[in-house]
Amino acid sequence: MVFGIEHKVKSHRTGRRRKKGGAKMQVAPWIVITLVCVLVASSLTWGFVTLLRSGCSGDVFRVTVAAAPSVFSSLDDAAQEWESTQPEVDGRCVGVEITEVSSAEAARGITGTWDAKSLGPRPIAWVPDSQAWASWVASSESSAGYVTAEPLVLGQASSVLAVPESTATSLDWLGGQPPTWADVLALATDGTLNLAAANPRTSTEGLVSMLNATSDGAGGFSEDAMAAYSAAVEAGSVTDDVAEQFAASAEAPDPATVFTALDYQVETFNATAAPADPLVPVTPSGSAVSAVASYMVLDGATGWVSESDAGIASRFGDFLASSGFTDADLKPVDDPAAALAQTTPEAVGQAVRSWQSDRQDLNILFLVDRSIAAVEESVTYDGEDLTSSDATIRMAVEMVEQMESTYRAGLWEYGVGADDGANWRSVTDIAEMSDENRETLSSDLYDISDDEAYEGGSPLYDSLVAAYEYMSENASEGELNVVVVLTNSGEDTASLPTVDETAASLTALDSSVKAYTVGFGSANADNLTQLAEATGGSYIEAPAEGNVLSSIGG
Template identity: 60%
Template sequence: MVFGTTHKVKSHRLGRRRKKGGSRMVVAPWIVITLVCVLVASGLTWGFVALMRSGCSGPIYRVTVAVAPSLFGTLEDAAQEWEATQPEASTGQCIGAEIREVSARDAQAGMSTNWEEKTLGPRPIAWVPDSQAWASYLGSSEATAGIVAAADPLVLGEASSVLAVPDSKAAELGWTGGEPPTWADVVAAAQAGDITIAAANPRRSTEGLVAMLNAAGDGAGGLSAEAMAAWKTATGTGALAADADELLAAYAETPDPTRVMTALDYQVDDFNAENDPADPLVAVSPAGTNVSAVATYLVLGGGWVSKSDAGIAEQFGSFLRGEVESGAFEDPELGPVDDPAAALAQTTTEAVGEAVNAWRVGREELHVLFLVDRSSSTGAETVSYNGDDLTAGDAAVQTAIATVQAMESNSRAGLWEYGVGAGDDAPYREVADLAELSDDHRETLETDLYDVSEDSYDGGSPLYDTLVAARDYMNGHATDGALSVIVVLTNSSRDEVSEGSAADTAAALTEQGGSTVVYTVGFGETDPENLTTLAAATGGSYVQAPSEGDVLDAIGG
């Protein structure tokens, strides 16, 4: 609950404890009366003022602060403490801060493209990323540099960039108890086959981003092209995951003594405390690790930020600054920073932008056609998505929107819907052509997907005919150097409308040829057998629908 508003954005952490917060104890009226009497009698007038608010007047006006999940609890507590001091605007109105949990990557992507209020909440006036590198990345683009250009970052603390290494492997390689390896040593060990590097995606996670900046750094805050090429090669042989949570969860399920994972220091501690593995992980900080995850508070300068809202956010920032300088601000994920200026100078805006762009070079461009099932079955089943109970069809639409938001701007995307009667002469409708994800096309696609969620077609699901036609379309639009993909989103694995069976359709897809790969995403109680048959015929696979977020990693993006 965020100041009376149900909080629906789930944390991606491994269960780290919150600093404070929690449920409130209900207090009987006679206790309150007694407490007031004691406070007054003892001269503690601040207690009486807290109970009898008499400073500002009117309803509390709150500005939105987007906060990374690892810092959400601490910032929520700080906002409540600030509000208890009765801050007020120049007009005398009561003011406050509404803390919204938004990953740093989602916030950066939302401010770079089209902020999706339905998923992320209101556009933020202030931002607390868990690494200043995300603000640097936002500032590296001319189109979005103004959002953070005037910000005066307040350093809240930092987490160290480390490698999570099984203790047995770290001891074998001599990485504990003496001089730590350099990043070049780590890459060399991967090239020799002694380890595999399982990296978190630097475009999706803080731990992946700071690891890349360290591994590819030139030691002076810039980028080494040679080191970047070596890092890309080394991480290309391992598992590229969305974040360290995913890497660590996979390790917990199937421990691998050769696997070395990018992480932050507290994530390694949490993993060992929560899993008590037989071969615990040790946090190895390679020599030359100059970039940490520096958490900051920034008042934004986007066109949506009014002068009055910015002023309120600055007042909250002043309160936080006082807490930090007095030592009262503490977060279990963060270590203190002795020299904030040096922490902010660990890398530059130009270096971060160059590093992220260099990491992308050589990776396949992604072309995706979404096939969204709008047959009657999609409205008859309820599933959970993002903590809400939605129809399977609406969950499919939300998954498609999240995937569009996660795709790179040089990718291409299109949209079809299908159901009996969807098209004039076909059981499908071509809603949006395959096109590059410019800001305009991304916004158009999201609008089209919301419009599609209003459509419903009586009868069965004509998947087979639609899929054959869609693959013919995508094969016709295939280009060299691009990964051509169809993503089917459905809760129906049976098709009693099209001619033939799933096996017949799979044979037709095989005969059709082409490079387009099909991924079938199943929601609810769908039987994955037929969906697997269809996808496998093209070299793709069946994907169980996520309970939140996108399917980009599952389709090779």
């Protein structure tokens, strides 16, 4: 067996009997002697090569490398190729395990709390698809030391605008002088174009586009440019990533809509969707920031990784450098130092913080349905078949991990008899999302998922009113205060009020708090919509892949 793969070898016996009689082929003795010598020599050579290759033994010890989805497959192939050379440390076979983690999620995990349950083991090395994410991590004092000062550049993709060809032609953007970002933003603000931007906190294409649009032209950040960018986006739209925009363009093309993307994403869309009005990549002049993919070993001196694990990850980096790593979507980089210098922690930190300051902080109370019905129904979430109960917990934990450090959040659960004399129970007090509080809230969510569900119906109505009153009393001025209900029900036979009476009670409280109801599986969308809209909030049908925080945060 080689690395756990058993190679099946057929028997040398054919099972055929030699026919009786007939002439036997005569073989000269010298041929037999020569053949024997060759076989012996071959056997010796094979044994010598095997001896040379047996420098390590036992199970392979692998360290984890978190890679962005766009480079995951290429990195995984390279990892297998390296492992086939049998690298070893003190006679022990070593290797790397490539895990697929978006750059945004990895950056949040490194700067906050790494959620091993959803992201996999804490990585020893990190491969973001843009060095801008590493600059963002380095912009925080608490995590600045985690990223290495000398990453290995793997390649780059260009930051572009995906523009319908008819529009690019009418604006003379093809073959002529490309527009500046100021030109684009002016056209978006006056309504000539609709700028659909990817969120810079959740996508690489959104981050590099924002950095280009808000540059001061000298590698720094311009607040005036950010104001113009925010105004253009406010007039247009923001999505988690460009995939939503591509899907909308394929279903209902709009020649006035342009959206932020990377060059290879535009090429892939045209090849797969074959639109009648194909999209063309337009790079506004002055765009100095590309999506530079890089391999970096996280710094062991900070305690994030051990020196021995970092040493193994460094050796894999040496292999990538010597083997000439390539990826079909990435262009080679002639000057790695210049590519890495496209972003600085100071400029990226200023830009991201400015983007966030234009949006309200969130003050959230999670109200999670723990009734037996949530355990009995199966739903698909993030590619897995889970109980609705487990899916609600996974979604809530994902939202917690996506929250900014200035957000506040707490947790209630509800079910018949959840607390003495009440059908709801406070689990985690509302607190700012410091590293410690974020970890506490995530742990509490997992803990209640391990508890037995409450027998009986789903007492949503009185639980929601109680949670809404609590949030109204604890609302934070200047923040978006919300109750987020996670359920697969929406019908309530365990509470006294009806859905109409509950909606009326919520409206009568006249609070600035909004309720967002997230329905899984067979949830009663009509009831959940009525309850949410009574507070000025809205109903959200739980998406199979999660990512609902932006819908709640606005």
